[in-house]
Amino acid sequence: MPPGAPIGVGGVWTRATDEDGRGLHVVNRLARRWGATRLSTGKVTWFEVDRPIGAQ
Known part of the structure; x- marks a missing residue:
């Protein structure tokens, strides 16, 4: 995915520059x-x- 491309889950989209929403x-x-x-x-x-x- 190129830098700055939006990502989303459940219809909520964020950009690479957003400070929240991930x-x-x-x-x-x-x-x-x-x-x-x-x-x-x-x-x-x-x-x-x-x-x-191996984790306890």
Whole structure:
């Protein structure tokens, strides 16, 4: 992907120069599964990652 190209998850797009808006993109790249639920008080995001082999 060329520098400055937008990236997005779930219809939210950011540019390389934006200072925020990448949280779900990072979760999407690292997590095995994830999801988000809107609540009246905000949003809850959960995710699952694989433990590296040999980790305790």
